[in-house]
Amino acid sequence: MPDAEAAAAAVARQIAETVATKPDAVLGLATGGTMEPVYAHLVRAHREGLSFARVRTVNLDEYMGLPPDHPNSYHSYMARHFLDHVDIPRGQSFIPRGEGDADAAAREYAALLERLGPVDLQLLGVGHNGHIAFNEPGTPIDATTRVVRLSDETRQANRRFFAEGETVPAEAVTMGTAQILSARSLLALAVGEAKAAALSSALDGPVDPDCPASYLRLHPSCTIFADKAASSGLR
Numbered sequence: 001m002p003d004a005e006a007a008a009a010a011v012a013r014q015i016a017e018t019v020a021t022k023p024d025a026v027l028g029l030a031t032g033g034t035m036e037p038v039y040a041h042l043v044r045a046h047r048e049g050l051s052f053a054r055v056r057t058v059n060l061d062e063y064m065g066l067p068p069d070h071p072n073s074y075h076s077y078m079a080r081h082f083l084d085h086v087d088i089p090r091g092q093s094f095i096p097r098g099e100g101d102a103d104a105a106a107r108e109y110a111a112l113l114e115r116l117g118p119v120d121l122q123l124l125g126v127g128h129n130g131h132i133a134f135n136e137p138g139t140p141i142d143a144t145t146r147v148v149r150l151s152d153e154t155r156q157a158n159r160r161f162f163a164e165g166e167t168v169p170a171e172a173v174t175m176g177t178a179q180i181l182s183a184r185s186l187l188a189l190a191v192g193e194a195k196a197a198a199l200s201s202a203l204d205g206p207v208d209p210d211c212p213a214s215y216l217r218l219h220p221s222c223t224i225f226a227d228k229a230a231s232s233g234l235r
């Protein structure tokens with residue numbers, strides 16, 4: 001893809017096609033800077049007639065210790081960029097709980113994913129260090145939905161979203177690599193030079209826990225969209 005905008009538009013098109021052909025699809029959603037233009041495109045598609053009324057959505061992760069109305073919680077992110085602007089009834093969108101007992105929140109979310117059944121299309125961003133969701137380097141392929149400690153690298157990368165002096169949470173609840181890989185299709189997006197090393201390890205390196213994004217190669221239906229900058233390290 002020539003640039004980040006074209007890659008985001010292509011990803012949004014694929015999601016819109018899934019919803020048009022399967023109006024009650026289960027969509028797995030992601031957050032982060034990369035996804036903001038994807039949601040902008042989907043909101044536009046909705047204004048032009050695409051309905052999300054029967055879709056169910058499950059998010060990949062949530063910081064532990066942030067109330068849902070904290071501006072940096074993924075609850076707030078999803079409301080701001082997508083859920084408040086489309087016709088998905090609120091009871092059909094699920095994000096891990098970021099407050100209270102962390103292990104209980106992870107258990108509840110794992111049970112919810114089990115009840116909902118396979119995700120039809122899982123959207124994924126690639127972290128600077130090759131993480132997917134908050135499955136950090138070192139995560140085995142069969143890791144389940146759980147509480148994780150965020151790496152210093154990830155907390156540093158996400159600092160930019162937090163106010164000066166505010167602490168980036170150290171823990172999160174994340175969908176596990178096992179659940180992610182059980183989706184019917186995966187759709188990953190990586191843009192910008194900062195993702196070049198991670199993308200090259202994911203695609204050209206060994207399939208290895210050091211780079212959880214490398215697991216994507218084992219999925220029978222995974223499409224990865226990247227712009228020129230993120231692809232610049234590929235062989």
Ligand code: F6R
Pocket residue numbers: 029030031032033034035060061124125126127128131132133134
């Ligand atoms: C977000 C998530 C993360 C991000 C990744 C990239 O729900 O699970 O894996 O997709 O950290 O973040 P950005 O797009 O901010 O570079």
